Amino acid sequence: MSAQSSTWDRRSILRAAAGLAAAGSLAACGGNNGRGDGSGSGKQLVQYFHAYGEAGTEQAIKRYAQAYTKADVTTQWITGSNFESKLFASLLTDQAPDLFEFHPQIQLVRSGQVADLTDIIEPVKSDFNQADIQSHTVDGKIYGVRMIDDPQFFFYRKSMLEKAGVEPPQTLDELIEAAARLTTSKVKGLFLGNDLHAVINPLIWSAGADTLNEKNEIAYHTDGVVEGLRKMRKLFTSGDLLLDAPADFWDPSALNQGLCAIQFCGMWAMPQFQQTLGDDLGIMPFPKVGDAGRPSVYNGGWSMFVNAKGRHVDAAKEYVKWLWIDQKKYQEDWATSYGFHIPPRTSIARSTDKLKSGLPAEGVQLFNEYGHFDNIGWTQAMITATENVFADCVRKGGDPEAALDRCDKTVNAELKKLFG
Amino acid sequence: MSTTTTRTVPGPAPAEPAKARPRRGLRGSRTVAFWLFAAPFLIGLTVFVYVPIGWSLYLSFFEARFTVTPSDFVGLDNYRQILSDTHFTGSLVTFTVFAAFIVPTTWALSLGLALLVNRLRFMRAFYRSVFFLPTACSYVAASLVWKMSLFNGVRFGLANTVLGLFGVDNIAWLANPDPPWYWLVIITARLWLQSGFYMILFLAALQNIPQELYEAAAIDGAKRGWQTFRYITLPQLRATSTAVVLLLLVAAYQAFDEFFNLLSKTTWGRPPLVELYYTALGQDQNYGKGSAGAVVLTVLICVVTLFQGRIMGFGRGEESK
Structure with missing residues (x-):
């Protein structure tokens, strides 16, 4: 009796465990691909960010995305120290993000991986730090929007x-x-x-x-x-x-x-x-x-790129324009509310009080005096x-x-x- | 395989009385039942093992960068490249050094643990569980614990704290390859993770040794301890030992997680899988060359396994006991 019932117990426990495992992996599949079923409002966009160390950054990026009405933007916050290999690997698959942050590197342009963003940057080109424009330009076309200089x-x-x-x-x-x-x-x-x-x-x-x-x-x-x-x-x-x-x-x-x-x-x-x-x-x-x-000082930083091989190139470009060209409030928030970054837009850099005095001002001075920007040919x-x-x-x-x-x-x- | 042949044998299989109530159609045919049980496994094996191996073989003859559906046939070029790549050949050396350390030490430690646990009179189940538990831990989690708290380079890392008590200066366990302390970190992590599992295998085998043998030996005047261990226990464990060594060797070939997590951005201490990961999935995304390396590695593993089976008689069943 007891032996039999304990067998049953074991079996049902096993079955429950297997069921849970299956459900878990299914749920993981559903949750991890970063794509909804397309039934939401408008287009579904996926963006990749590396995990910033400062508190509040992830929430901020998601908050900006939430405020956008024309598409449903999902953020993948990639932790770990090898963002680039995860990004490059996923760009090959059909789970590739529609837009992602990275540094300007010419092989992405040559392989047709990143979309030409000249048309959205051109109207405000003169408001950008010209070194940032130059580091994103290949043959007269601009391929990424600088978000922050570091x-x-x-x-x-x-x-x-x-x-x-x-x-x-x-x-x-x-x-x-x-x-x-x-x-x-x-x-x-x-x-x-x-x-x-x-x-x-x-x-x-x-x-x-x-x-x-x-x-x-x-x-x-x-x-x-x-x-x-x-x-x-x-x-x-x-x-x-x-x-x-x-x-x-x-x-x-x-x-x-x-x-x-x-x-x-x-x-x-x-x-x-x-x-x-x-x-x-x-x-x-x-x-x-x-x-x-x-x-010398390395003027690193991060830029937004649009995946030219993605499914929603135009929608992604529109989102980049909305957030990283038009929404100056968010750009300033992103550059100065969490860590300190130098805004690549000169109008924002001028109006930001936080970087005008004390140690931050010294940092800006080092940036201007000794800074070296990315060379897009350095891959x-x-x-x-x-x-x-x-x-x-x-x-x-x-x-x-x-x-x-x-x-x-x-x-x-x-x-x-x-x-x- | 042999099971499939039974379907041609009409006679003895249905032992049920002829009058048995007709059940649901599916149960009637043993063939259907066989496929029902075997198919999920076979499908999985085909889709996740044979197709990828075949695809790798195909890719290894093509120039395949940033694509897995290449069109540029290059013959044996990738093989020429990978075999003349000092990083890849170096990784085989790294692996050999690693296996030469980890296989005997894990074998000895798990056997030792099994002997100790087997001798316990009480709390045996407790110790068995305690030693087995690390097996459930993920390699990545263990590597992070080893890297960030046990073997970090600052004064409050566990290893450095202990050494500090003896007045030894802080050691950079992972960053500095001379002397190669990183081996200590890797070997201890793997020992901790693996030993418990093989201990269970040994424990089962130990409990299978007939007590009569020891009794007979005692009557013949053999002393307990080394003599009975050397002439009874060890020979009786031969089949298990062979299996354990084989499994350990395969596990060593598959080493990836702890090397990848503990030794990022180095040019040393990379076993073949890590090297191939960087070749195939690094910034080059060179699937052709990576696949060529994978094929070379597969062939090597097959050869070594067959050779080892020959020598140690694995799979010869009773005879090997």
């Missing part, structure tokens, strides 16, 4: 530098020395992110080189860069660098939690730094490398190639020349594909 630079604790008797470093050598003097048993001198990849481009620029020159040829393979890489290796092995921190460079935690004295980060995290550290906070550009160099494959250079010769102690030679091969193959 200068990246160093944040440091003034009190710690004072205590150690260190002035804000002007050269890479001084930075290495400062890191050594600021390192104690509890605090590391410097944090450049766990893989150091955030400072690749700044290092190239600060050494007086560039990623590509105007003719789209390799411009990073110079003696100055090789010297910079050797110095970075010295810094990496010095023990003065914070490594394997729980949060990466884009998160203000390392400096805020007192794990390091100087951290490479971006303007976006400035409000969080200020909230925790108050006035005990200074900023500086990536210092120059060697005598020929000049300090993801080339970025990965330079990341491998850092992995091979800074983190793994290989020969910088050999690593750069390998990188050249990849980049040249890519350049040949793109520019002939």
Whole structure:
């Protein structure tokens, strides 16, 4: 009796479990594809955003979408550190987003992946930061709308530098020395992110080189860069660098939690730094490398693109125009209410009070004085190639020349594909 | 397979009396019943295993970037590329090193755990569950715990806290490849995740060993402990051990999650699947080259498995006991 009934119990439990699992996976299918059945009001659009770290950003993006009446816009908020590979993989499928944020990269234009947005930008072209227009232009056509500009630079604790008797470093050598003097048993001198990849481009620029020159040829393979890489290796092995921190460079935690004295980060995290550290906070550009160099700041940022292979190209363009061209209130909210970003629209940048004084104003100054914008010809494959250079010769102690030679091969193959 | 042949044998199968009430039509035919039960599995196997393998083979002969329906036939070019790619060949070395570590250690640890649990007089079920539980944890979740709390590089990471008590400086477990501490992180994560499952297999096998053997050995003067373990327990576990080693090797070949999550953006410590992931799904989206690598890997796994079966006699049933 009891044995039998317990068998039945087990069976029914199993059946229930299987049923639940099936229902769960079905529900997941239904919920995850980001597309409704098309019965809602108007068109169904899907947009991809990487997960911003600042509180309220996801709600904000969804709130703007909610306010749009002509289409039903669903947001996929992509967490994790490999937004680009998830984006590229999904663009191949019929689950591809209709619009997505990314950085300007020419292979997306050449492969016909992103739609020409010239007609919606043209009327307000003069109101944009011209460097942003240029970085999105190929053969006279503009392929993306810049939402925010994000200068990246160093944040440091003034009190710690004072205590150690260190002035804000002007050269890479001084930075290495400062890191050594600021390192104690509890605090590391410097944090450049766990893989150091955030400072690749700044290092190239600060050494007086560039990623590509105007003719789209390799411009990073110079003696100055090789010297910079050797110095970075010295810094990496010095023990003065914070490594394997729980949060990466884009998160203000390392400096805020007192794990390091100087951290490479971006303007976006400035409000969080200020909230925790108050006035005990200074900023500086990536210092120059060697005598020929000049300090540099990477003016990163995010832009909106329309998937030209999507099902609703026109509806997506209309939404981009509505939100990122017409709705200046939302644009200002997006740039300054959560993290700090510099609005690419000059009219908004002028009217925004938050960036006019104090540390934010200093950030804007670094952006203007030392900033380097994206080069649309510098694609993801080339970025990965330079990341491998850092992995091979800074983190793994290989020969910088050999690593750069390998990188050249990849980049040249890519350049040949793109520019002939 | 053999079951299908029974449908041609008319005689003995229907053991029911002829007068049996006619039931619903479906139940009448064993063939239908067979297909009813086997079809979902077969369909799944075909759609999710054989078709993809076939498709990979097809793709591997084409220049397939950003598409899985290519038209540009390139013959063996992709194979030439993948076999001369030092990253891919390097990944095979990485895998070999990894397997050489993980297979024996997991085997030994799960056998050890099984022996210990088997000796318990009370709370056996409790310990069995405790050791088995990590099997239910996802590799991704475990990697994140290992990366962010146990083996992070700051002073409050668990490993560094413990080392700090002995005055050892903080170690960057994952970021710095010299010395290759990352292997410690990867191996411990996998040991924690896997050992419990194989412990259960060993435990079942241990409980199957006839007690008489030990009694007879005791009468013959064998000492408990090493002697009985070496001459009775271990030989009796041979079939299970073979299966466990084979499963461990296959699991090692499939290693992906913890490498992908623990070692992002490196040029080292990439087993074949991670390498192929970056080839096929990285910014290149080179499905042709990726598929060629997948085919090479499949062939390798088949060869190794067959070879191992030959040596260790897996699948020979009774004979191997």
